Amino acid sequence: MSEFDVVILGGGSGGYATALRAVQLNLSVALIEKDKLGGTCLHRGCIPTKALLHAGEIADQTRESEQFGIKAELLGVDMKGVNSYKDGVVDRLYKGLQGLVKGAKIIYIEGTGKLVAPNAIEVNGERVVGKNIVLATGSFVKTLPGLEIDGTRVITSEHALTLDELPKTAIILGGGVIGSEFASAWKSLGCDVTIVEALPHLVALEDEDCSKQVERAFRKRGINFKLGKPFEKVTTTDTGVTVTIQGGETLEAEVLLVAVGRGPVTKDLGYAEQGITMDRGFVPTDDRLRTNVAGIFAVGDIVPGLQLAHRGFAQGIFVAEEIAGLNPAPIDETGIPRVTYCDPEVASMGLTEKAAKEKYGADSVSTYNYNLGGNGKSQILKTAGFVKLVRVNDGPVIGIHMVGARVGELVGEAQLIYNWEAFPSEVAQLVHAHPTQNEALGEAHLALAGKPLHAHS
Numbered sequence: 001m002s003e004f005d006v007v008i009l010g011g012g013s014g015g016y017a018t019a020l021r022a023v024q025l026n027l028s029v030a031l032i033e034k035d036k037l038g039g040t041c042l043h044r045g046c047i048p049t050k051a052l053l054h055a056g057e058i059a060d061q062t063r064e065s066e067q068f069g070i071k072a073e074l075l076g077v078d079m080k081g082v083n084s085y086k087d088g089v090v091d092r093l094y095k096g097l098q099g100l101v102k103g104a105k106i107i108y109i110e111g112t113g114k115l116v117a118p119n120a121i122e123v124n125g126e127r128v129v130g131k132n133i134v135l136a137t138g139s140f141v142k143t144l145p146g147l148e149i150d151g152t153r154v155i156t157s158e159h160a161l162t163l164d165e166l167p168k169t170a171i172i173l174g175g176g177v178i179g180s181e182f183a184s185a186w187k188s189l190g191c192d193v194t195i196v197e198a199l200p201h202l203v204a205l206e207d208e209d210c211s212k213q214v215e216r217a218f219r220k221r222g223i224n225f226k227l228g229k230p231f232e233k234v235t236t237t238d239t240g241v242t243v244t245i246q247g248g249e250t251l252e253a254e255v256l257l258v259a260v261g262r263g264p265v266t267k268d269l270g271y272a273e274q275g276i277t278m279d280r281g282f283v284p285t286d287d288r289l290r291t292n293v294a295g296i297f298a299v300g301d302i303v304p305g306l307q308l309a310h311r312g313f314a315q316g317i318f319v320a321e322e323i324a325g326l327n328p329a330p331i332d333e334t335g336i337p338r339v340t341y342c343d344p345e346v347a348s349m350g351l352t353e354k355a356a357k358e359k360y361g362a363d364s365v366s367t368y369n370y371n372l373g374g375n376g377k378s379q380i381l382k383t384a385g386f387v388k389l390v391r392v393n394d395g396p397v398i399g400i401h402m403v404g405a406r407v408g409e410l411v412g413e414a415q416l417i418y419n420w421e422a423f424p425s426e427v428a429q430l431v432h433a434h435p436t437q438n439e440a441l442g443e444a445h446l447a448l449a450g451k452p453l454h455a456h457s
Contacts, residue, residue, distance in 0.1 A: 012039020014300030015136035017316030025324040036393035041309040051086035056188025139262035139301035167254035179259035186343035195225035207352040224313030341407040350399040370444035404455035424448035
């Protein structure tokens with residue numbers, strides 16, 4: 001093979017974004033992927049889990065329809081039908097992505113690649129040489145030391161997405177994004193769920209007010225959780241699991257779903273052997289996503305930080321433009337939106353109240369919580385929650401934190417507010433359509449600008 005301008009190892013969110021943007025910039029590109037184009041996000045993560053959550057939402061709406069004056073009866077949940085719907089969504093997106101890559105001038109190579117020189121990946125017995133190498137090998141489902149995954153009684157999120165029948169009872173180890181989303185979906189689909197979380201809150205990386213609101217909502221929904229209770233051991237039988245947590249308390253269920261995060265896929269890929277600095281399996285980079293080895297970049301889940309598909313997309317586009325000499329602006333990690341798609345949803349931008357006070361000082365930071373009880377569309381949807389703003393006194397909004405049904409759809413405006421360093425008064429002068437949940441963002445900024453309208457004290 002001839003030498004390419006860019007050789008990319010990994011065809012997930014970060015890898016294929018790099019490839020598509022690079023060919024737009026007239027760079028020659030080889031993209032190497034051992035599994036399916038689209039990676040974890042498309043096939044085993046973001047897309048199928050959100051389809052599962054939507055199916056659960058439909059089940060809940062059917063159960064609760066009478067409060068809206070609609071008489072309906074939930075006859076049951078057909079998991080084979082749910083999976084058919086979920087897989088159909090994935091298949092359509094997969095075919096579309098394959099078409100994009102095929103239509104572009106990208107040399108797509110299927111096979112397991114390994115970095116064998118600072119400018120070469122070996123795959124299928126051949127060397128693919130690049131002036132620039134981009135490492136985008138993604139992440140894998142983690143477990144805890146001594147906790148073995150058997151795929152039957154002790155399972156991961158990837159197993160959970162293929163179940164033709166849900167367990168009647170389940171314990172979920174981990175109350176972060178993945179654990180909270182599966183707890184929400186499974187409860188909606190008829191499973192009795194208990195979350196075990198070693199940290200003091202669910203979705204503990206979010207603003208504490210958001211965590212507490214999710215916990216209140218989960219209690220109301222009948223989702224059980226044990227907080228500040230580290231896992232100790234699990235024993236399995238033919239019919240279920242017994243989980244022991246700190247203090248000797250035991251919990252029993254049909255399955256244990258392990259949702260303790262994801263680790264970087266970098267082992268045995270030649271990274272360290274070629275001189276790349278590693279940190280607990282991750283590949284550290286500078287703010288231009290360069291590794292310590294000239295000509296080698298890294299993007300996506302293998303780079304320390306948030307493991308989010310849209311972060312990978314953005315990094316891929318950045319690296320392609322960097323290689324093409326466009327000198328793009330570095331990505332502000334705090335300016336990346338975050339959404340947890342449980343019911344209620346959590347969406348956030350920027351700094352939490354705690355982080356803001358640590359950075360600027362407690363006396364230099366103000367906050368405001370706008371309760372969705374004052375928002376007409378939220379009343380129509382019968383959702384509870386809030387929009388919380390964090391600002392520097394006499395300065396811009398530096399944190400936006402939202403909880404409620406569908407608030408993930410509001411994070412687009414929230415990221416513009418944060419990334420443009422908008423002042424409350426500047427957002428307050430914008431007109432927000434009525435009745436929308438988007439109004440809640442406007443109302444919160446009106447209040448913080450000193451002219452509250454529908455805000456209740």
